[in-house]
Amino acid sequence: MRPQTGWLGRLLRNATKGPAEAPHESDVPTPVTTERIAAFLTRRGYRFRIDDDGDITGTWEGHRFWFLLLGPHGTLLQVRGRWAxxxxxxxxxxxxxxxxxxxxxxxxxKVYLREEDGGLGVYGEVSVxxxxxxxxxxxxQVVSCGLGTGVQLFSALSALLPGQEDLPEE
Structure with missing residues (x-):
């Protein structure tokens, strides 16, 4: 019989191993907090600030992003960006x-438009x-997905509607 390769081989080999090792501390899910989000952004070298509502906000590629913990228990992480x-x-x-x-x-x-003073704001959100x-x-991964796909969205919109005025930087 030929040795199994790929996912099936890994599954069969892992099934014959002894008891699993205890997970490493960084592999254990822990509550998501503003401090953990800020620590991730800091490790990546990103600049951000905490706004008056206590939310993390910053500018990536000229577009404003917020990192929000929503829901009754603050367990829904939303990375929300606004096109500049x-x-x-x-x-x-x-x-x-x-x-x-x-x-x-x-x-x-997810993309949506919102009526704002003087026009429409375009937003992109990743919520988990x-x-x-x-x-x-x-x-x-969630934070990177929200930022990366948000910037891709806004770049695609900029290509469709060139020549618009950017929002002033805060």
């Missing part, structure tokens, strides 16, 4: 179509329920 441009009324239909196309073709981020906590790697 405001959409005028005459471009509403085109941006709505682009948002629908994005939401149909991709999982992240972390009720049972997260390892450092899992937390980093």
């Amino acid at each position: 441009r405001t959409v005028g009324g005459d471009e509403r239909l085109g941006v709505l179509q682009a948002a629908n196309d994005w939401n149909r073709d991709r999982i992240w981020p 329920d972390l009720e049972h906590g997260a390892t450092d790697d899992q937390l980093g």
Whole structure:
């Protein structure tokens, strides 16, 4: 009989091993907190601040992002970004179509428009329920996914609507 390779081989080899070792401390899910999110961003060398609501916020590629812990127990992590441009009324239909196309073709981020003073704001969100906590790697993956896919979305929109004025930096 040939030796098994790939996932089946790993499964069979692991099934014949002795008792599992205790997980390393960093492999154990722990509650997600603002401090853990800030620590991840700091390790990556990102600049951010804590706003008046106690939320982490910063600018990536010129776009504002927030890292929010939502829900009754603060266990829903949401990485929310706002496109640095405001959409005028005459471009509403085109941006709505682009948002629908994005939401149909991709999982992240969810895209929506919101009426704001002087136009429409375009937002992208990645939300994950972390009720049972997260390892450092899992937390980093959610934060990186929110930032990476948000920046991709905003770059795609910028290519569709060149020449718009950017929002002023805070």
